[in-house]
Amino acid sequence: KAGVTQTPRYLIKTRGQQVTLSCSPISGHRSVSWYQQTPGQGLQFLFEYFSETQRNKGNFPGRFSGRQFSNSRSEMNVSTLELGDSALYLCASSTDGVYNSPLHFGNGTRLTVT
Amino acid sequence: SQQGEEDPQALSIQEGENATMNCSYKTSINNLQWYRQNSGRGLVHLILIRSNEREKHSGRLRVTLDTSKKSSSLLITASRAADTASYFCATLRNSGNTPLVFGKGTRLSVIA
Numbered sequence: 156k157a158g159v160t161q162t163p164r165y166l167i168k169t170r171g172q173q174v175t176l177s178c179s180p181i182s183g184h185r186s187v188s189w190y191q192q193t194p195g196q197g198l199q200f201l202f203e204y205f206s207e208t209q210r211n212k213g214n215f216p217g218r219f220s221g222r223q224f225s226n227s228r229s230e231m232n233v234s235t236l237e238l239g240d241s242a243l244y245l246c247a248s249s250t251d252g253v254y255n256s257p258l259h260f261g262n263g264t265r266l267t268v269t
Numbered sequence: 270s271q272q273g274e275e276d277p278q279a280l281s282i283q284e285g286e287n288a289t290m291n292c293s294y295k296t297s298i299n300n301l302q303w304y305r306q307n308s309g310r311g312l313v314h315l316i317l318i319r320s321n322e323r324e325k326h327s328g329r330l331r332v333t334l335d336t337s338k339k340s341s342s343l344l345i346t347a348s349r350a351a352d353t354a355s356y357f358c359a360t361l362r363n364s365g366n367t368p369l370v371f372g373k374g375t376r377l378s379v380i381a
Contacts, residue, residue, distance in 0.1 A: 159311070188369070198312075198357065198371035213367045245311055253369045254361060257302065260311030 156181060159248050159261035167267045173234040176264045180227050180248030186210075187229040188253055189221060192243040192263070204229055205252050233266075241268045275358060275372040283380055288345040290375040292358030293338075299361040301334055303343050306355045306374070315343075315356075350381045 160179040168174050180187050188203040188211075200213040204223035221231045227248070233240055243265050247258035276291045292301070300319045304312040316332045318325045318341065325332045331344040345352055355374040362368055 190371075197373040198359075200367045200369050200371075203368070211368050243309070247312070254299065257314040257317055258304075258312070258369075259314065260304075262311045263309075265309075 159246060159259050161244075161246055161261035161264050163264060164262070165265045165267075167269065168236050169269055170236055170238060172236050173232060174236060174266060176231045176233075176244055176246075176266075178229045178231070178246035178248075178261060180229070180246075181259055184248035184250055184259070185227055186249045186252040186256075187223055187227065188247050188249075188258065189229070189231050190245045190247065191215075192245060193241075198245075200253075201231070203253055210252065236268045238268050240266065242266060275356070275375040277375060278373070279376040279378070281378040281380065282348060284348060284350055286348055288348050288352070288377055288379070290343045290356050290377070292341045292343070292372055294341075294358075294360045294370075295339065296360075296362055298336075301332075301341050301361070302359045303330075303332060303341075304357045304359060304371075306357065308354075312357065345377075348377075348379045350379050353377060353379045 162177045186205045189201040190198050192198045202221050203211040207223045218234045223229045243263045245263045247260045249256040249258050274293050302317045303315040306312045316327050318332050318334045329346045334341045355376050357371050357374045359371045
């Protein structure tokens with residue numbers, strides 16, 4: 156079974172721009188959750204989608220948004236990028252969601268904002 | 270803010286020794302999970318322990334949970350160089366916006 160795939164692997168953007176990251180979950184997994192990892196704040200939960208509906212959202216500004224498609228693939232969008240948005244963005248998929256089953260992570264998208 | 274706090278922040282041991290990492294948390298939880306992350310890559314799930322369980326084993330891994338002390342420990346026995354990674358605990362909370370909260374991790378180095 157193929158693992159969780161995140162694209163692109165690396166991104167360099169300029170302040171003020173927007174960016175879209177993509178995540179393809181393991182086949183059959185209906186939940187996709189997103190995380191931001193930085194040296195200062197560690198791993199922080201962004202949001203979770205389950206069967207195309209946002210089920211949970213972390214404490215991030217509205218510039219961070221996401222969606223999930225009918226095939227469970229998910230995208231995350233960050234608008235009006237700030238330097239502090241530089242981070243490793245990880246997505247994870249699971250069968251029944253963050254409450255009920257272990258997470259399977261992709262290798263992340265490294266975003267650098269200059 | 271992070272709910273889980275791992276201790277120590279970094280640990281260096283010789284191959285064959287045991288490694289123990291601790292995690293403390295603040296609020297009541299449904300379960301606690303341990304993950305491993307190799308440098309610059311995604312996390313790999315190791316063990317999930319539910320709030321009504323006290324101990325769980327998986328291969329060379331042993332996890333304990335003490336809900337009265339709000340703490341958990343991860344023991345890796347007979348460590349190998351391949352165990353070199355960062356280890357994170359993640360707590361699934363009963364309430365709040367953020368259901369899953371990760372600690373900042375313990376960086377384990379196993380020297381061959």
